[in-house]
Amino acid sequence: MRRPGTKRTTAPVRRRNATATRAAILTSARQAFARAGYDGVGVREIAKGAGVTAMLVNRYFGSKEQLFGEVVADIMARPIILTERTLNSPQGGEEMAAALVDLTSAEGQALDGFRIMLHSASSPRAAEIGRGQIEAHYHKMLTAALRGDHAPQRAALLLAFVAGFQVMRQMVGLSALAECPPKVLVEVLAPLFQQLWTGESRLSRPHQRRRAPL
Amino acid sequence: MRRPGTKRTTAPVRRRNATATRAAILTSARQAFARAGYDGVGVREIAKGAGVTAMLVNRYFGSKEQLFGEVVADIMARPIILTERTLNSPQGGEEMAAALVDLTSAEGQALDGFRIMLHSASSPRAAEIGRGQIEAHYHKMLTAALRGDHAPQRAALLLAFVAGFQVMRQMVGLSALAECPPKVLVEVLAPLFQQLWTGESRLSRPHQRRRAPL
DNA sequence: GGCAAAAGTCTACGAGTGTAGAATTATGAG
DNA sequence: CTCATAATTCTACACTCGTAGACTTTTGCC
Structure with missing residues (x-):
């Protein structure tokens, strides 16, 4: 589905990169939580915003609650x-x-x-x-x-x-x-x-x- | 399960009374919504607080959203x-x-x-x-x-x-x-x-x- | 006492939730 | 090229949600 095209420029789709993916999830989560609150948004929706699947969210952050904690701590820092x-x-x-x-x-x-x-x-x-x-x-x-x-x-x-x-x-x-x-x-x-x-x-x-x- | 006991005194459990039940549901809903918000509380919980089953809530108010509307309008009046x-x-x-x-x-x-x-x-x-x-x-x-x-x-x-x-x-x-x-x-x-x-x-x-x- | 109607409950369904474990795919080193 | 391994996805489970329809119990009236 993803054709190589240009080889070394900044890829349009994110290549496998743990830290970048983690950051993308965090950003998506922040926007989603700001829009609809903790209960108003699902893990699948957050994951979609980051271009990944829901399971990866839990793999990186443990649980939705821990993700929320990191989002809040990050934004208040x-x-x-x-x-x-x-x-x-x-x-x-x-x-x-x-x-x-x-x-x-x-x-x-x-x-x-x-x-x-x-x-x-x-x-x-x-x-x-x-x-x-x-x-x-x-x-x-x-x-x-x-x-x-x-x-x-x-x-x-x-x-x-x-x-x-x-x-x-x-x-x-x-x-x-x-x-x-x-x-x-x-x-x-x-x-x-x-x-x-x-x-x-x-x-x-x-x-x-x-x-x-x- | 409920034995007659005294016959004509004020019954300990509410006898079948549509208006009283409706009011009880409204009160329970107000308390529940105030505690946990619209999304944070379920119809079953509201019903339990009123001593009825969940289905009766919808029977009286049509839906959870309509119930919420009545609660808000009632309390702000x-x-x-x-x-x-x-x-x-x-x-x-x-x-x-x-x-x-x-x-x-x-x-x-x-x-x-x-x-x-x-x-x-x-x-x-x-x-x-x-x-x-x-x-x-x-x-x-x-x-x-x-x-x-x-x-x-x-x-x-x-x-x-x-x-x-x-x-x-x-x-x-x-x-x-x-x-x-x-x-x-x-x-x-x-x-x-x-x-x-x-x-x-x-x-x-x-x-x-x-x-x-x- | 009998009975229609109201009052209330039971069962169930389909959709959505968070998440655990297995399977799969891409990546980078040898 | 090879292949272990990290990165990612697939499948599935147990649960809760709102609600629809059929069912049962009580009530007031004759």
């Missing part, structure tokens, strides 16, 4: 919104908001990490894997970067807002968010994120906030 | 967080925050509506049903209640934050949110919600915000 620069910036909140709006405007796979998580939250096992990764990467980094009271809670709320925004804009597709010019969204979101970032809330009535003795 | 009082209050944002924290602290079925939506977002069909209900009920009401610029966007963001908070606290189970005293969460959340509610952002640098003429 490289920070997207939380870059080194943002984490050390005093305006980190505003930068987060801008990046979030930007990344949810395009159709790229940039935020696949959260999307996979959200789409797979129905599977208890997948949710557990996701929580571990989120706490280990995003939440830990964010908490360390924040100053002031309740840093862990504020970090978690920042992540929650990222998730909620993505849910409503990309998954549910609320028209007020999906069909809104990015500029407006940033304008509204930035002060909120920045407020969580700095921990200052000069708005409502004064609380009895006891500052840490330090 | 009655407002939970967005009560009449909150919608007309100047401190609506703070009240929303308090109600949200309160409702995600208990294990009640109060916020099942959103939970079902979030857990079922992986099924395209279920997500579509959910979007329609959210836009028709929550978003419409909220937008009408808000004053100031970008009311639809702010309403959508309020909903997004509710969803994100619930995702991270109940589904992912981020420990910083799940194991945090409610008082602290309200303290941090209230100013944010209130800021979205009023549309004023006194924090960051002054924008060129043009107010509506009026």
Whole structure:
């Protein structure tokens, strides 16, 4: 079925290559999980996307669950919104908001990490894997970067807002968010994120906030 | 197997009653969908929760999808967080925050509506049903209640934050949110919600915000 | 008490799932 | 060219899913 044609150029079909095949499966799995979640996609479909048969998936990754774990770990390993620069910036909140709006405007796979998580939250096992990764990467980094009271809670709320925004804009597709010019969204979101970032809330009535003795 | 015993007192097992059985199935389905999402639960499981067999579910509701539609419509018909009082209050944002924290602290079925939506977002069909209900009920009401610029966007963001908070606290189970005293969460959340509610952002640098003429 | 109709259950089917083990094919070294 | 071996596929199994049709049990009415 596959005729030789050109002999040494980059082959149109992948020649037998374990690492390349593994990578292809991983990519296909990431896209598939992002689209339909852990339960919504079958191993055969993932394999088809990588140009192999279903059994090879299990041969390389052991099981569907382990494959999912590798996909999540792989995608969360490289920070997207939380870059080194943002984490050390005093305006980190505003930068987060801008990046979030930007990344949810395009159709790229940039935020696949959260999307996979959200789409797979129905599977208890997948949710557990996701929580571990989120706490280990995003939440830990964010908490360390924040100053002031309740840093862990504020970090978690920042992540929650990222998730909620993505849910409503990309998954549910609320028209007020999906069909809104990015500029407006940033304008509204930035002060909120920045407020969580700095921990200052000069708005409502004064609380009895006891500052840490330090 | 069931001996008569007392003859006319309220029977321990439900006697044959179509409306009661229908209601029982609906309740069981709501709980099941909230726990595991549309794909995560089977008709047999829902039926078991109602004390009937799987076939009766389809007999009453036609199909699993129609059952899901009825559950979502039923649960979104009655407002939970967005009560009449909150919608007309100047401190609506703070009240929303308090109600949200309160409702995600208990294990009640109060916020099942959103939970079902979030857990079922992986099924395209279920997500579509959910979007329609959210836009028709929550978003419409909220937008009408808000004053100031970008009311639809702010309403959508309020909903997004509710969803994100619930995702991270109940589904992912981020420990910083799940194991945090409610008082602290309200303290941090209230100013944010209130800021979205009023549309004023006194924090960051002054924008060129043009107010509506009026 | 008898009986039609409602209420509910039993059995089964076809499709889809994840995955284990055997069989097959291409690859690279001698 | 030869051939061991890694890379890949084929076949099959046990399971769950949603649901259709036939069957059995209870209920209210005369």
